[in-house]
Every structure is written in C-alpha cells, then in structure tokens.
Amino acid sequence: MLIRFPQRKLLIAACLCLSGGFGFGKELELWFVPMSQEGPQKAGLLQWVKENFPKELPKGITVAPNYGPPIYQDAQQKFVVQGRRGKPDVIEGVLEGMIAYQKAGLIAPIDDLLNQWPEKDHFIPSTIKALTINGKVYGVPYNTNVRVLLYRKDLLQKYNLQPPKTWEEMLADAATISAKEQNVAGLALTTKAGSVRTFQEFISFFFQVNGGQNPFKYDEAAKKWSMNTSADKLGQVLALYHDAFFKATPAAVNQNTRGNDYQATDADYVAGKSAMVPMGPWIYSYRKTGETARKILEENTGVAPLPLPPGGSQATYLEVKPIMINAATKNKQESWNVIKVLCSKDFVAMDAKLEGINPPRQDVADLPDFKSDWWQQAFTQQIATGVALAPINWGLVVNDITEALQKVIYQNNPADKVGEELYNTLQQRAQNNQL
Amino acid sequence: MERNSTTRYSNELKTINCKRLIPLKRWFEYLGTAEVRHAAFGYALLAPAVGVILGLNLYPTLTGILNSFTDQSLLNPNAWRFIAWQNYQKLFVDPVFRVSILHSLILTLSAVFLQVALGLAVAHLLVRKVPGIHWFRSVAMVTWVLPIITEVVMFRFLALPNIGLINLLLAAVGLGSMARNWFGDPSFAFLLILVMHLWRNVPFYGVAFMAAMQAIPQDLYEAATIDGATAWNRFRHITLPHLRYIILVMVVLHITFTFNNFDFVYLSTGGGPVDATEVLATYIYKQAWSGYMLGYASAGGVVMLVTLVLLVVLSRRLIGGFAEQ
Numbered sequence: 001m002l003i004r005f006p007q008r009k010l011l012i013a014a015c016l017c018l019s020g021g022f023g024f025g026k027e028l029e030l031w032f033v034p035m036s037q038e039g040p041q042k043a044g045l046l047q048w049v050k051e052n053f054p055k056e057l058p059k060g061i062t063v064a065p066n067y068g069p070p071i072y073q074d075a076q077q078k079f080v081v082q083g084r085r086g087k088p089d090v091i092e093g094v095l096e097g098m099i100a101y102q103k104a105g106l107i108a109p110i111d112d113l114l115n116q117w118p119e120k121d122h123f124i125p126s127t128i129k130a131l132t133i134n135g136k137v138y139g140v141p142y143n144t145n146v147r148v149l150l151y152r153k154d155l156l157q158k159y160n161l162q163p164p165k166t167w168e169e170m171l172a173d174a175a176t177i178s179a180k181e182q183n184v185a186g187l188a189l190t191t192k193a194g195s196v197r198t199f200q201e202f203i204s205f206f207f208q209v210n211g212g213q214n215p216f217k218y219d220e221a222a223k224k225w226s227m228n229t230s231a232d233k234l235g236q237v238l239a240l241y242h243d244a245f246f247k248a249t250p251a252a253v254n255q256n257t258r259g260n261d262y263q264a265t266d267a268d269y270v271a272g273k274s275a276m277v278p279m280g281p282w283i284y285s286y287r288k289t290g291e292t293a294r295k296i297l298e299e300n301t302g303v304a305p306l307p308l309p310p311g312g313s314q315a316t317y318l319e320v321k322p323i324m325i326n327a328a329t330k331n332k333q334e335s336w337n338v339i340k341v342l343c344s345k346d347f348v349a350m351d352a353k354l355e356g357i358n359p360p361r362q363d364v365a366d367l368p369d370f371k372s373d374w375w376q377q378a379f380t381q382q383i384a385t386g387v388a389l390a391p392i393n394w395g396l397v398v399n400d401i402t403e404a405l406q407k408v409i410y411q412n413n414p415a416d417k418v419g420e421e422l423y424n425t426l427q428q429r430a431q432n433n434q435l
Numbered sequence: 436m437e438r439n440s441t442t443r444y445s446n447e448l449k450t451i452n453c454k455r456l457i458p459l460k461r462w463f464e465y466l467g468t469a470e471v472r473h474a475a476f477g478y479a480l481l482a483p484a485v486g487v488i489l490g491l492n493l494y495p496t497l498t499g500i501l502n503s504f505t506d507q508s509l510l511n512p513n514a515w516r517f518i519a520w521q522n523y524q525k526l527f528v529d530p531v532f533r534v535s536i537l538h539s540l541i542l543t544l545s546a547v548f549l550q551v552a553l554g555l556a557v558a559h560l561l562v563r564k565v566p567g568i569h570w571f572r573s574v575a576m577v578t579w580v581l582p583i584i585t586e587v588v589m590f591r592f593l594a595l596p597n598i599g600l601i602n603l604l605l606a607a608v609g610l611g612s613m614a615r616n617w618f619g620d621p622s623f624a625f626l627l628i629l630v631m632h633l634w635r636n637v638p639f640y641g642v643a644f645m646a647a648m649q650a651i652p653q654d655l656y657e658a659a660t661i662d663g664a665t666a667w668n669r670f671r672h673i674t675l676p677h678l679r680y681i682i683l684v685m686v687v688l689h690i691t692f693t694f695n696n697f698d699f700v701y702l703s704t705g706g707g708p709v710d711a712t713e714v715l716a717t718y719i720y721k722q723a724w725s726g727y728m729l730g731y732a733s734a735g736g737v738v739m740l741v742t743l744v745l746l747v748v749l750s751r752r753l754i755g756g757f758a759e760q
Contacts, residue, residue: 080509100510135554195720256615258620261620264597271598395726406707407709
C-alpha cells in the first residue's frame with residue numbers, strides 16, 4: 001500500500017534526523033600530513049589509520065578518510081586561505097605553521113580542555129612550552145626532536161679523533177678526515193636557499209652563540225618585536241660556515257656540496273660520503289634502504305651534542321609538531337576528543353617507533369622499548385637543551401638568513417660584513433612589523 | 436513576412452524621437468520579433484563562457500590590481516589600509532626584485548628563441564623518411580607529457596654532487612675535478628634551468644613544426660630546386676613563411692608559459708644560490724607565502740602582468756610583421 005503524502009514527508013524527515021543526529025554521528029575533517037603520505041616508511045602508520053583509528057575514536061565521532069595535503073607547506077597555505085570556514089576541524093602541523101595560524105586567529109586556545117585532561121602531566125614541559133603563545137596553549141605535541149651531531153665512530157677511531165666538543169675541534173677533525181679519507185667529506189651542512197633545514201641548522205648554532213635565546217624578543221612597552229642579538233653574534237655563526245668551506249685545504253665541508261638541500265645531506269651521510277653531520281632522529285629510518293645505510297647507522301654512528309663555540313651555551317633547535325583545533329569549528333569538543341586519541345600514550349609510542357622520532361610524552365620515553373633503544377635515548381637526553389622558536393612569522397626571516405649564509409659560502413664575503421647586513425635587515429623587519 | 440515586420444519595427448524605433456515616450460506595446464512587439472530572438476539566443480550561448488571569463492580571469496585580475504594598493508596581509512585579510520603606490524616604490528628599490536625581473540626576461544627570451552631554433556631542427560629530422568623515425572616521433576613527446584615535478588626531481592638526482600650521474604660520468608672519463616653540485620653553483624644553476632625548459636619543450640615544438648611542414652606543397656620545393664635554389668634559400672623562402680602562423684602561436688604561448696613558470700625554479704633551486712636563479716614568479720610567491728604580504732605580492736603580480744602583456748604584444752608585432760612580408 002502506498003504511503004499517503006503527509007506521512008511520507010514525515011517519514012523522510014525522521015530518517016534525515018536519525019541519519020544526521022544519531023545514526024552516523026559527527027564526521028570531522030582532520031588534516032594530518034603523515035597520514036596523507038605514501039611509501040614503505042608510512043606503511044605502518046597507514047595500516048593503523050585504516051584498521052585502528054576508527055575504533056579508537058569515541059562513539060558518535062568519525063573522521064573523513066581524507067587527511068589533507070601530503071606536504072606541510074601546502075597544508076599551511078590552504079589552511080590560511082580556507083580555515084575560516086571551519087574546516088578542517090583538527091589540523092596537525094609544524095611549529096612555524098602554528099605560529100602563523102595563531103597570528104591569523106585561525107586556531108583556538110585549548111588551555112581549558114588541556115587542564116582537564118588527566119594525561120596532561122605526562123608531556124615533557126619544554127614541548128608544551130613551545131606551543132604556548134602569550135600564555136595560552138594552542139596545540140598538543142605528538143612528536144618532537146632536536147638537532148645533534150652524528151659522527152662516524154669508525155672514521156674518528158681510524159684517525160685517533162674524539163667526538164668534537166667545540167666548533168674549532170669539529171672543523172679541524174673534519175678537515176683531517178677530508179684530507180685523509182678519499183671521497184669522504186669531514187662534515188656536511190645543508191645550505192640551500194630558502195630551505196627550512198638550512199635554517200634549522202643555522203639557528204641551532206645561533207642558539208649556542210646567543211645563550212639559548214631567540215634572535216627577537218617582544219617589547220611589551222612598544223608592543224612590537226625587537227632584536228635580541230647583535231651583528232657580531234650573527235657574524236660569528238656565519239664565520240663558522242665560512243671556515244667550514246674555506247679555512248682548510250681540502251675544506252672541512254666539500255665545496256661542491258654548496259647549495260645542497262636535506263635530501264642530499266641525508267643521502268650523503270647514509271652513503272658514507274660524509275663523516276659528521278648536524279641531524280635529527282628521522283635519519284634512522286634510512287637503515288631500511290640498503291646494507292650500507294644500515295651498517296653506517298646501526299654499527300658505525302655515534303651521537304653527540306652539537307659542538308660549542310667559545311663561551312657558548314649548550315642549546316639546539318627544538319622541533320615540536322602540534323595538533324590544533326580550528327577556531328571556527330562547530331565541533332570543538334569532538335575535535336578535542338580526536339586530539340586525545342592522536343596524542344595518547346599508545347599512538348605517540350607507535351608513531352615514534354615508526355617514524356624514528358622522539359616522543360614528547362615522558363611516560364612513552366620511559367617505556368622499556370624506548371629505554372633500551374640507544375638511538376631514542378641519545379636524542380631524548382638532548383631534548384632539555386632544545387630551544388623553541390619565538391612566536392613570530394619566520395617565513396621572511398628564513399629567507400633572509402639562508403640568503404646571508406649563501407653570500408658567505410658562495411661569494412666568500414666577509415662573515416662580519418654579511419652579519420651586519422643581516423642584522424640590519426632583521427631589525428628593519430622588526431621595526432616594520434613584518435614579524 | 437516576419438522579416439519585413441521586424442525591419443519595420445527596428446526602423447521605426449531607430450527614427451523615433453527620444454523625447455517622445457515610446458508606447459510600451461511597441462516595445463513588447465519589438466522584443467518579440469525574430470531579429471531580437473535571434474540575437475538573444477546568441478547572447479544566451481555566449482553567457483556561460485563570458486561568465487567563466489569574468490569570474491575566473493577578470494575578477495581575480497581586478498582584485499589583484501586593487502590589492503596592490505593596499506597593505507593587506509594573508510594572515511588578517513580583513514584589516515587593510517590603502518597605501519597608494521608604496522608597494523610599487525618598495526618593489527623597485529628591492530635589488531632582489533630587480534634581479535628577478537631581469538632573470539625572468541633573460542630566461543623567457545633565451546628559452547623561446549632556442550626552442551624555436553632547435554624545434555625547427557628537430558622538425559627537419561622528423562619529416563625525413565629514415566628508418567625508425569615513426570618510433571622517434573612517438574617518443575618525442577614523452578618529455579612534454581611528463582609532470583614538471585618528475586622532470587625536476589630527475590634533473591636534481593642527475594646533478595647531485597656525490598652520487599649524481601653527471602658527476603659519476605665526469606669522474607669515469609677522468610674529469611672528476613669538474614664535479615660539483617650543479618644546481619648549487621651560481622655559474623651553472625641558471626643554465627640548468629634553461630636546459631630543463633629546452634628538454635621539456637623542444638620536442639613539442641618539433642612535432643608542431645613537423646605537422647605544419649607536412650602541409651607545405653612539395654611542388655614548391657621541386658620548382659625552387661629546378662630554379663637552382665639552395666637548401667638555405669628553400670628554407671628561407673618556402674618553409675619559414677609557411678610556418679609563420681604556427682611559430683607565432685608557439686612563441687606567444689611559450690612566452691606566457693616561460694615567463695609565468697614557477698615550478699622549474701622553485702623545485703630545483705628555490706631561487707638560489709644567492710638569487711642566481713630568482714625569477715619573478717618565485718619572488719612573488721615568497722612574498723605572498725613566506726611573508727604573507729598579499730598587497731606587496733599583488734604589486735609584484737601587476738608588474739609581472741604588464742611586462743608579460745608588453746612581451747606578447749611585442750612578439751606579435753615582430754612575428755606578425757614577418758608574417759605580412
């Protein structure tokens with residue numbers, strides 16, 4: 001029997017209500033770059049996403065199986081343009097991106113939610129501090145790392161060298177290896193223009209010179225950023241790069257590798273083409289790419305803190321990856337529930353193991369698996385010396401710094417002069433409110 | 436019959452005194468005529484295309500021009516001030532901008548010139564009936580259909596300092612001292628960008644020119660040969676004039692493509708080393724997405740647009756004049 005018109009309308013309305021409100025629950029949009037990437041290194045994570053992620057989510061919440069752009073830069077640009085419409089509800093990113101989102105008012109502070117979460121105290125304080133801007137927390141960390149010095153134990157031993165403790169020792173040891181070991185550079189540095197890795201290496205050395213301080217500080221009275229360093233200090237770091245490429249013959253760093261980006265730096269180390277390199281923990285995943293890489297990383301690599309300049313302090317770049325909530329989302333509580341899953345002990349432990357990076361949670365770092373892992377321990381010991389970037393727009397500063405660095409290593413310009421130019425440029429940016 | 440009445444209404448409306456009120460009924464009668472219906476159908480067909488052009492081209496262009504006079508930031512797009520010509524003044528005192536505009540012009544002119552010259556050479560090879568030429572014609576377009584990112588990654592791996600094929604080959608023939616990071620060398624990086632453009636586009640030019648060459652009547656060549664014309668004269672007076680339109684199309688298209696191109700430079704060198712490969716597209720991108728300075732980047736975009744229009748007009752004049760001859 002046919003259902004009469006008014007009843008049919010009511011039935012359709014009821015079905016819509018059920019499907020929207022109760023049957024399927026709320027579907028959130030999550031952008032999580034590693035979940036959008038492919039390749040053998042991501043297989044474990046993708047399998048977890050497919051099989052376990054839906055089960056881990058609280059009842060009534062689903063996440064759309066499209067995790068946004070697979071590249072951080074793309075995700076950042078798209079979120080800046082479209083974030084105000086409320087989608088994605090949850091976004092994972094890098095610290096520099098979080099700072100831009102906070103400036104644009106695109107992400108919500110989460111202090112109230114975080115403070116009520118019993119697991120809050122398991123996070124390493126420096127990683128939460130890195131995500132705090134003007135006293136408010138804008139993200140929960142799920143991944144962290146610092147820069148250290150990787151060195152080839154076998155090569156240092158061969159030439160009776162100890163892991164260097166000062167810049168001077170590092171350059172001298174590297175020059176010795178460059179001179180004596182065929183086709184191996186003593187040291188490798190990333191120096192591509194505009195490259196984030198180039199900047200991260202530079203800023204690690206800079207933090208040591210600048211007493212673990214950022215190059216800018218916020219002037220409360222003037223309500224703007226001002227310089228927190230000197231031209232001499234910038235020049236001192238630039239001089240390190242100059243000396244690395246030019247002081248000795250053959251040089252500590254192979255001059256033909258000027259302009260290298262991270263792919264070449266990483267590939268050269270695991271291929272045995274360099275003996276020392278400032279590096280993060282991710283390179284350990286290369287051990288699956290071949291026997292040479294495995295042998296170098298598992299048997300012949302040592303980890304040491306970055307060598308120090310005269311009078312410098314132990315400091316290094318701290319990378320923290322946060323998960324944030326869109327300020328315009330209509331599902332703040334549900335978004336927070338998704339974050340709790342992705343920052344849980346289980347997920348952080350699994351992700352740190354898979355990606356070879358460090359956990360920002362102390363309870364994960366204390367797990368037997370991590371305690372007995374020499375690689376994890378070597379990096380975790382340095383996390384306390386990590387310095388987070390100040391909450392400014394680093395985009396233009398990255399370009400300024402990498403350009404200054406290239407002026408020194410290509411045109412062989414005096415480091416002090418370039419340091420002064422760089423200081424003036426950065427000061428002008430601060431004065432013009434471009435930070 | 437209907438045609439006559441349409442003309443009558445039309446003439447009547449044209450000659451009507453403007454000061455006099457036209458009876459409404461007459462308007463409705465006019466709107467119902469075949470002439471108006473015919474024209475309306477034409478406009479209706481045009482409307483979607485015009486809408487797309489207005490929406491996707493004109494609106495963003497006008498918005499970009501207006502933005503260039505403001506200090507708008509991508510981080511806070513609603514808070515902006517009108518700052519007149521300040522962005523343009525800042526642009527022209529920035530040495531990196533001046534270098535990038537120069538690089539864009541050099542790259543565009545040299546790439547397009549070499550593509551035409553080498554494309555003609557390839558086309559000459561392709562029209563010859565030699566063994567294997569059909570196979571060669573089929574694979575010639577592979578470079579053009581490959582995604583740009585694939586090409587750049589391939590070149591980057593070839594040019595790597597320690598494990599790149601170029602350096603390994605140099606070492607194998609005893610020229611290991613010449614090995615270097617080719618994209619990281621200010622003397623070679625720009626040249627490599629040019630080589631990537633040529634590698635991608637020359638086969639496409641070759642195939643396009645070959646198609647046009649095959650349409651040239653053979654008896655012209657036979658007559659010229661009988662009259663004693665040399666190979667160069669046959670090319671100069673027969674081939675080249677017949678190719679003028681395809682050359683014009685290819686030049687205009689590729690001036691736009693090369694001048695606007697961002698991928699090759701950004702993916703291979705990022706504009707470095709020391710701005711040696713910085714072009715307008717990468718400069719503007721950095722201002723918009725590293726500094727979030729939308730107004731300033733828009734000013735750069737306007738300068739880019741004006742330069743590009745001038746280049747296209749100039750090339751049309753040059754090649755158009757040649758076509759008239």
